[in-house]
Amino acid sequence: MSDKPEDVRALTSQALPISRGASSSVRQGYSRSELEALYALGRTMLTSGDMGSAERIAKGLIGIAPDFSPAWLLLAYHALMQGKHNDTIFNARQALRVHPACIEALLFLVIGYFEIEDFQTGGTFLGEVAELVHGERGSPELKRLYDSQVIRFEERLRQGRRKMLE
Amino acid sequence: MKNRIEKLLFHDESRLPLLTLLPEVGAVEDLSKLRVALSARLERVELQLGEISAGAQRARIADENDSRERSEREMLRIALNWISLQEGEG
Numbered sequence: 001m002s003d004k005p006e007d008v009r010a011l012t013s014q015a016l017p018i019s020r021g022a023s024s025s026v027r028q029g030y031s032r033s034e035l036e037a038l039y040a041l042g043r044t045m046l047t048s049g050d051m052g053s054a055e056r057i058a059k060g061l062i063g064i065a066p067d068f069s070p071a072w073l074l075l076a077y078h079a080l081m082q083g084k085h086n087d088t089i090f091n092a093r094q095a096l097r098v099h100p101a102c103i104e105a106l107l108f109l110v111i112g113y114f115e116i117e118d119f120q121t122g123g124t125f126l127g128e129v130a131e132l133v134h135g136e137r138g139s140p141e142l143k144r145l146y147d148s149q150v151i152r153f154e155e156r157l158r159q160g161r162r163k164m165l166e
Numbered sequence: 167m168k169n170r171i172e173k174l175l176f177h178d179e180s181r182l183p184l185l186t187l188l189p190e191v192g193a194v195e196d197l198s199k200l201r202v203a204l205s206a207r208l209e210r211v212e213l214q215l216g217e218i219s220a221g222a223q224r225a226r227i228a229d230e231n232d233s234r235e236r237s238e239r240e241m242l243r244i245a246l247n248w249i250s251l252q253e254g255e256g
Contacts, residue, residue: 040190104189
């Protein structure tokens with residue numbers, strides 16, 4: 001992903017869905033564009049280092065629209081940066097609940113499980129990412145991140161084999 | 167935290183922003199329009215919170231709604247403050 005200026009501007013919308021049931025979950029008539037704008041603000045706050053505000057934006061979004069998966073990704077990112085890996089995993093799973101083919105959520109799970117040294121579970125999710133990331137939705141940046149986690153996983157496997165031989 | 171992030175990224179110490187995992191969704195094309203919409207929502211939620219606190223009984227369910235609405239209010243305040251700063255710079 002190229003570096004973007006911190007100012008908020010019109011961005012191409014990616015098709016991350018709100019689930020069909022979400023219209024009933026969207027409290028008080030927030031439109032999709034409002035939810036997306038709030039998410040964009042939260043994301044911008046993260047890029048500018050204001051993690052606390054971004055977290056509060058994300059929590060507010062989840063309160064009003066629990067099926068808006070990008071908000072769960074915001075929380076997952078925040079938790080990852082705080083080193084709260086179980087929270088990262090939880091938030092990523094919530095995003096997947098809404099959007100089962102979400103590459104970003106799957107990669108959060110991969111990284112989260114790797115961080116807690118559960119390479120078996122992380123490796124399983126890595127396999128799910130493999131199928132998706134090489135399709136149309138896989139951006140070059142996501143593919144690179146996926147590749148880095150594959151390398152990490154393979155290195156772990158090598159370490160395991162070396163220990164067995166000792 | 168910086169070392170932890172570095173450890174997360176690559177075995178070869180190259181840099182790859184984890185921000186990639188936050189898709190760029192949506193657009194904020196008109197800050198003033200958004201400000202008006204969010205201000206109206208803030209007004210509504212503050213009215214609701216005022217009604218809850220003035221209520222005679224606080225049931226458990228009311229407490230849960232209260233928590234959600236407080237969270238919503240906080241979100242709206244932060245967003246409006248940020249918009250205000252952006253409009254001030256523009």
